[in-house]
Amino acid sequence: MPDLAVALRNVVKRYEAHVAVRDLSLEVPRGSVYGLLGPNGAGKTTTIRMILDIMAPDTGTITLFGRPNRDPGLLDRVGYLPEERGLYKKMQVRRVLRFLAELKGMRASDADARANEWLERLGLTTPEKDWGAAKVDELSRGMQQKVQFIATLIHDPELVILDEPFSGLDPINAQALKDTVVELKRRGRTVIFSTHVMENAEKMCDAVCIIARGEKVLDGAVSAVRASHGPRNVALSLIGAGDSSGDGTEELNGVGSVLRDRQLVQRFDDNNRFFEIELAPRADSQELLRRLIEAGARIERFELVQPSLHQIFIERVGAQGVERGMSGHG
Amino acid sequence: MDKFMVIAKREYMERVRSRWFLVMTLLVPVLISALFLIPVYVSARAVGSSSARNIIILDATTVGLGARVAANLKPDASRARAAAAQPGPQVRVVTPADLPAAEAEATREVMRPKSVIGYLVLDDTTLAGTRARYAGRNASAIAEQERTRAAVRQAVMMVRLEREGVKPQTIEQVSQLPMRMPAVRIDERGRGGSGQAGFFLGIGIGVLLLMSILFHGQTVMRGVLEEKTSRVAEVVISSVKPEMLLAGKVAGNGAVGLTQQLLWIGMSTWLITNFAPILLRPGGALDADAAASITSSGLSFGGLTPALFAVVILYFLFGFVFYASLLAAAGAMVNSEQDAQQAAMPVMVLIMGTWLFVNSVLLNPNGRIATVLSWLPFSSPIVMPMRMGLSSISWASVAGSLAVCALGCVLAVWLAARIYRVGMLMYGKKPSMRELARWIRYA
Numbered sequence: 212m213p214d215l216a217v218a219l220r221n222v223v224k225r226y227e228a229h230v231a232v233r234d235l236s237l238e239v240p241r242g243s244v245y246g247l248l249g250p251n252g253a254g255k256t257t258t259i260r261m262i263l264d265i266m267a268p269d270t271g272t273i274t275l276f277g278r279p280n281r282d283p284g285l286l287d288r289v290g291y292l293p294e295e296r297g298l299y300k301k302m303q304v305r306r307v308l309r310f311l312a313e314l315k316g317m318r319a320s321d322a323d324a325r326a327n328e329w330l331e332r333l334g335l336t337t338p339e340k341d342w343g344a345a346k347v348d349e350l351s352r353g354m355q356q357k358v359q360f361i362a363t364l365i366h367d368p369e370l371v372i373l374d375e376p377f378s379g380l381d382p383i384n385a386q387a388l389k390d391t392v393v394e395l396k397r398r399g400r401t402v403i404f405s406t407h408v409m410e411n412a413e414k415m416c417d418a419v420c421i422i423a424r425g426e427k428v429l430d431g432a433v434s435a436v437r438a439s440h441g442p443r444n445v446a447l448s449l450i451g452a453g454d455s456s457g458d459g460t461e462e463l464n465g466v467g468s469v470l471r472d473r474q475l476v477q478r479f480d481d482n483n484r485f486f487e488i489e490l491a492p493r494a495d496s497q498e499l500l501r502r503l504i505e506a507g508a509r510i511e512r513f514e515l516v517q518p519s520l521h522q523i524f525i526e527r528v529g530a531q532g533v534e535r536g537m538s539g540h541g
Numbered sequence: 542m543d544k545f546m547v548i549a550k551r552e553y554m555e556r557v558r559s560r561w562f563l564v565m566t567l568l569v570p571v572l573i574s575a576l577f578l579i580p581v582y583v584s585a586r587a588v589g590s591s592s593a594r595n596i597i598i599l600d601a602t603t604v605g606l607g608a609r610v611a612a613n614l615k616p617d618a619s620r621a622r623a624a625a626a627q628p629g630p631q632v633r634v635v636t637p638a639d640l641p642a643a644e645a646e647a648t649r650e651v652m653r654p655k656s657v658i659g660y661l662v663l664d665d666t667t668l669a670g671t672r673a674r675y676a677g678r679n680a681s682a683i684a685e686q687e688r689t690r691a692a693v694r695q696a697v698m699m700v701r702l703e704r705e706g707v708k709p710q711t712i713e714q715v716s717q718l719p720m721r722m723p724a725v726r727i728d729e730r731g732r733g734g735s736g737q738a739g740f741f742l743g744i745g746i747g748v749l750l751l752m753s754i755l756f757h758g759q760t761v762m763r764g765v766l767e768e769k770t771s772r773v774a775e776v777v778i779s780s781v782k783p784e785m786l787l788a789g790k791v792a793g794n795g796a797v798g799l800t801q802q803l804l805w806i807g808m809s810t811w812l813i814t815n816f817a818p819i820l821l822r823p824g825g826a827l828d829a830d831a832a833a834s835i836t837s838s839g840l841s842f843g844g845l846t847p848a849l850f851a852v853v854i855l856y857f858l859f860g861f862v863f864y865a866s867l868l869a870a871a872g873a874m875v876n877s878e879q880d881a882q883q884a885a886m887p888v889m890v891l892i893m894g895t896w897l898f899v900n901s902v903l904l905n906p907n908g909r910i911a912t913v914l915s916w917l918p919f920s921s922p923i924v925m926p927m928r929m930g931l932s933s934i935s936w937a938s939v940a941g942s943l944a945v946c947a948l949g950c951v952l953a954v955w956l957a958a959r960i961y962r963v964g965m966l967m968y969g970k971k972p973s974m975r976e977l978a979r980w981i982r983y984a
Contacts, residue, residue: 227979263779265966291779297772302555313547314780362776 215277216241216370216401217262222271224257224425231257232268232425239403239418241276244396246416246433247405248520250528254425255405256294259374262403263291275370287316290368294375294405296359300348304335304358307347308365315366322365329361333387356384360391371395373404377411389415409521419520423528437517440526443477444518445496448485450509465506475499480522485512487522544781545789552793556760557800565756566801570808577741577813596677596689597647597660598632601640606663607632609696613716614689631657637664644676651677661689670697743906743930747899749802750857750923755892757798758864759885761790765872765961766881774965783962788954791865798861799854852939853926859946860922864892866950866957873964875971884971895920899927906931916942918949956981 217239224232232254239245247255260266262273264280273280275289298307305326312322330336330343335357342350350358356379363371373392377385392402392415406412412419413433420430429436449466470479470486475494480487490496500513518526556562600607611630635643640662647660659677667673673693679685699712768774768786777786871884895914902911906928915925915934921942928934963980964972972980 260966265775265778286780289779291776293772293775293779295772295775297770298776299555299767299773300771306551306554310547310551311776311780314544314777316543 214241215239216243216275217245217403218274218277219258219262220272220274222258222261222268222273224254224261224266224268230425232261232422235271235422235425235427237420237427237430239401241401242396242399243401243417244392244415245401245403246412246419247403247422248407248409248412248419248524249405249422249428250407253422255422256374257425258422259291259372259403259405262372263289284316287366288369290315290363290366290371292359292363292371292373292376294378296356296379298347298355298358298362301346303344303346304330304350305343308343308358308362311362312365315368317366325365325367326361329365333357333361353381353384356380357387360388364391364395368400370401370403373402375406376404377406377408409519409524413520421524421527428527429523433520436523437520440518440523443490444516444522445488445490445499446485446512446514446516447488447503447510448512450511466503466508469499469502469506469508472502475502478526480525487516487519489518489522489526545785545792548777548781548786548789549793549796552764552790553796556794556797562797562801566804567808569805570812573745573805573809574812574816577809578816595658596630597650597657598630599640599643599647599660599662600632600634601637601662601664602668603634604668604700605634606668606696606700607634609699610661610663610692613692613695630661640664648676661693663693667693668697668700670701740903740931743927744899744903746853746930747902747923747927749805750853750860750926751892751896751899753798753802753857754860754864754922757794757801757861758868760797761794761865762868762872762881762885763878764790764794765869765965766875766878769873769965770876778965783965784958787866787869787958787961790869791862794865795858795861798857802854802857849926849929852929852943855943856922856926856946859918859943859950862950863918863922863946863953864888866954870957870960870964873961874967874977876968880971891919892923895923898924902927903931916945918946918953921946 215238217237219235219237222232222235223230235254235258247258249255257266261268262275262280264273264286275282275285278285280286299310302310305323308326308329309319309322312325313319317325326343327336330341335342335354342354347355347358363373371392373388376388380388392404395402396417404415416433418430418432419436421428431439470476470488473491475491475498477489477491477494479489488499490499496515500510503510503513598607598610611632614630633643633647644660644662647657650657651659657677658679659675662674662676673690675686675689695716699716702712703709765787768777774786781789867888868885871888872881874884875881898910898914898920901908902914902924905911911924911928914920915928915938925934925939925942929939959981960977
């Protein structure tokens with residue numbers, strides 16, 4: 212039994228009209244960065260809220276650090292950044308931070324010291340201006356986001372849960388967040404974040420769980436997930452491709468028909484600079500290469516690769532799951 | 542428990558620090574004091590003004606009765622500072638034969654604006670103790686007529702005593718006896734405040750309770766709405782249960798209300814006790830009885846016995862918990878201020894409905910309406926303390942009403958907690974009654 216930060220067993224949550232989460236089981240190893248992936252409305256936020264005991268599952272169990280998540284004091288060890296962010300607008304920044312830290316069981320004096328550290332570190336306290344003494348609504352949006360990060364991390368939680376942390380972030384804050392996640396992992400903390408942007412997950416996560424329509428599609432270590440889906444993929448780029456506008460496959464005469472041969476190619480994704488190709492079940496990559504050359508393709512790159520999470524996501528969840536989820540609530 | 546205190550402390554500190562709290566806390570005692578002191582001041586001015594003295598006395602008695610009446614109408618020497626500048630009554634000694642002409646002349650003078658206000662006729666029938674006549678523009682001012690009548694009566698008495706051989710010195714002394722008679726209410730429990738003071742106390746308590754419950758209750762509602770719309774609620778309830786957030790909020794704001802009430806009562810009492818004598822001094826002409834009764838009504842907070850005070854505070858807390866938790870639920874159901882006003886309507890109907898009956902409670906504190914209202918949990922926090930100020934209520938009734946009220950609070954808090962718990966995470970349209978019922982069942 213590995214050391215788990217979070218474990219869900221057969222969790223079900225129904226709303227009046229639909230089932231938000233059905234029979235979800237997942238395990239988050241301690242010290243890992245874990246991605247909860249899925250289209251909008253897949254049940255990510257509901258899952259996170261149940262982990263945090265904001266709402267109770269209808270059936271199933273949830274444990275944090277091996278104990279039921281309802282145990283008193285357990286949530287003090289968790290930091291949470293909700294998708295919809297907000298703070299007390301009329302309150303002074305330092306007082307907000309102290310309040311939220313005290314709610315996590317910190318002493319006020321410790322909280323103040325930590326808040327000052329963080330404010331300085333994120334550039335909110337400079338020799339010219341101390342934003343910590345300002346009211347929240349006097350801060351710019353970017354600065355408010357920083358304050359919200361601080362609020363999430365001020366009590367040095369063992370488990371950090373970030374719901375869609377990258378949505379609405381400017382590039383500088385997004386980079387700061389990535390750096391923070393990396394640092395948290397280095398210090399042995401567990402980070403769970405939900406996203407529907409696969410690139411972020413691919414770069415940062417040790418393990419992922421993809422859910423759609425409230426159900427787990429797959430989960431596991433990112434490397435394992437990708438390995439189990441490949442290497443049936445080929446990254447192909449052609450000399451001169453992407454320079455012209457329009458559908459490249461049409462212009463590349465013979466190449467297009469090769470790629471549309473369902474005997475060889477299950478599907479392909481035109482990434483403009485290169486094609487991500489998934490081979491048909493019994494097709495041989497060398498056969499594809501030969502056919503491409505015969506068709507007159509001038510090849511710059513032909514590489515057997517593991518599929519990207521994005522590819523796996525599209526393959527496993529499909530366009531239908533994405534669309535269905537668009538109108539629901541997460 | 543610690544986290545409950547953290548939440549309550551935040552609510553308390555943020556409210557108390559706000560500019561509104563400062564303004565309200567300072568302004569209301571000034572208004573309350575003004576409410577009590579202005580009538581005191583006005584009546585002091587009125588009684589002390591020249592109206593009762595600025596008259597012509599037509600004296601047809603030949604024994605100098607007019608001069609004595611004029612002397613009696615003059616203020617005490619101790620209060621005469623301001624009055625000294627004003628003219629006293631003009632005494633005109635006339636023969637009985639000239640009286641009709643003198644009266645006609647006096648009538649013309651009274652009719653001229655800004656001159657004397659009336660004239661008094663003293664003749665032999667007056668001296669016999671039967672009657673005096675008065676005519677003037679203030680003929681309907683009963684208090685002034687009464688003062689004049691008393692002055693005449695005393696003058697006649699002094700003249701008659703002199704005739705009987707009593708020493709003038711003795712008469713002078715006797716006439717100066719300062720006889721005061723403050724009225725004290727006696728009821729089954731013993732002595733209470735003055736009757737008038739009880740009225741002021743009753744209405745004062747009622748208004749104060751209603752205002753604070755309403756004001757601080759709505760502050761709770763706005764606070765809940767702010768937490769919900771700013772989405773900070775989700776962060777908070779990832780640390781504590783929503784019920785605790787609600788409880789801490791209600792407690793913190795209740796403590797603010799309590800602080801404010803104590804400050805209001807303390808400051809008002811201080812202002813009234815310190816300013817009433819200052820205001821009364823220049824008025825001067827108040828006779829002892831009038832001064833005493835006006836002062837006692839002005840100082841009606843003095844009728845706030847410790848026991849009554851404790852009960853008022855208890856009712857405030859119960860009333861506040863009842864209304865604030867229901868208003869918090871209303872705030873949790875919706876996403877905007879306008880919707881919140883609408884959602885709060887049923888709650889507001891309860892408290893404003895109570896207000897509509899305040900008048901009948903004042904008129905008949907032991908009537909059926911008042912009795913029924915002092916047992917219903919939504920109206921008893923306002924009506925019962927009013928009744929206690931107005932008349933005497935047995936402690937058993939008070940205890941019973943408090944118990945019913947506490948039960949009402951438990952019910953309101955239970956209901957509110959369930960709506961609140963679901964509502965805080967629900968964004969979107971306002972729930973219908975059916976959805977609301979489902980929330981309550983489901984939570």
